[in-house]
Amino acid sequence: MRILITNDDGIHAPGLKVLEAIARSLSKDVWIVAPETEQSGASHSLTLSRPLRVRKISTRKYAVDGTPTDCTLMALTEIIKGAKPDLVLSGVNRGANLAEDVTYSGTVAAAMEATLLGVPAIAMSQVLSFGHPVKWATAENHAPPLIRKLVKAGWPRNVLLNINFPDVIAESVKGVRVTTQGQRDLSDLVMDKRVDARGFPYYWIGFRREIGLPEPGTDMDAVAKGYVSLTALQLNLTDEPTMAALKKAIR
Numbered sequence: 001m002r003i004l005i006t007n008d009d010g011i012h013a014p015g016l017k018v019l020e021a022i023a024r025s026l027s028k029d030v031w032i033v034a035p036e037t038e039q040s041g042a043s044h045s046l047t048l049s050r051p052l053r054v055r056k057i058s059t060r061k062y063a064v065d066g067t068p069t070d071c072t073l074m075a076l077t078e079i080i081k082g083a084k085p086d087l088v089l090s091g092v093n094r095g096a097n098l099a100e101d102v103t104y105s106g107t108v109a110a111a112m113e114a115t116l117l118g119v120p121a122i123a124m125s126q127v128l129s130f131g132h133p134v135k136w137a138t139a140e141n142h143a144p145p146l147i148r149k150l151v152k153a154g155w156p157r158n159v160l161l162n163i164n165f166p167d168v169i170a171e172s173v174k175g176v177r178v179t180t181q182g183q184r185d186l187s188d189l190v191m192d193k194r195v196d197a198r199g200f201p202y203y204w205i206g207f208r209r210e211i212g213l214p215e216p217g218t219d220m221d222a223v224a225k226g227y228v229s230l231t232a233l234q235l236n237l238t239d240e241p242t243m244a245a246l247k248k249a250i251r
């Protein structure tokens with residue numbers, strides 16, 4: 001099995017090392033193509049207004065000065081010669097990609113791009129608590145057996161998988177739950193206004209860091225209860241239930 005790994009936290013991220021270990025436990029043929037710098041929140045963006053540079057770091061390891069989507073695209077169309085990868089793994093992201101996070105996530109987008117190019121892909125994220133060390137061993141221990149089962153079973157061509165590992169030590173994980181993408185009551189994002197040395201305002205987009213009461217069956221609910229969350233995502237965003245109402249409205 002040929003595996004491509006990428007991420008949105010960048011080529012130097014600890015989560016990429018963790019993902020490399022996961023991938024190497026599954027295959028000897030592992031390729032790494034990751035962004036030069038952190039791209040969290042890059043979503044499915046492409047770099048179109050400047051050229052892209054590829055830096056070879058070592059055998060089968062490259063950095064691209066672009067987005068996670070650029071990395072997947074570059075890897076699958078240019079860098080990896082010969083056989084196309086059988087699997088793309090993206091992550092392991094430093095922090096959750098649950099509910100609406102999915103729409104901002106560069107980690108998930110790298111997997112989306114692979115899916116669009118016909119390669120099965122899995123996005124993986126390690127949930128964390130702010131101010132505490134990231135429990136990387138949870139993802140590292142629980143990912144390989146789960147990925148083996150998923151690869152054996154397979155999944156549809158236009159679908160990608162989103163896995164979140166709970167913020168508990170590996171030994172405390174209760175199991176794996178197949179979940180739906182959740183929805184937060186309130187946006188998790190807040191605008192943090194500050195003042196610079198000359199008195200001018202500037203802003204940081206920050207996180208509310210509050211945990212609401214998640215709906216049962218959702219990704220948020222699973223990780224809150226100590227389960228690994230496994231969600232199947234599709235790229236087609238059409239809301240079919242609304243179609244009939246729209247047809248009626250424009251009559």
Ligand code: MN
Pocket residue numbers: 008009039040041093094107
């Ligand atoms: Mn990230």
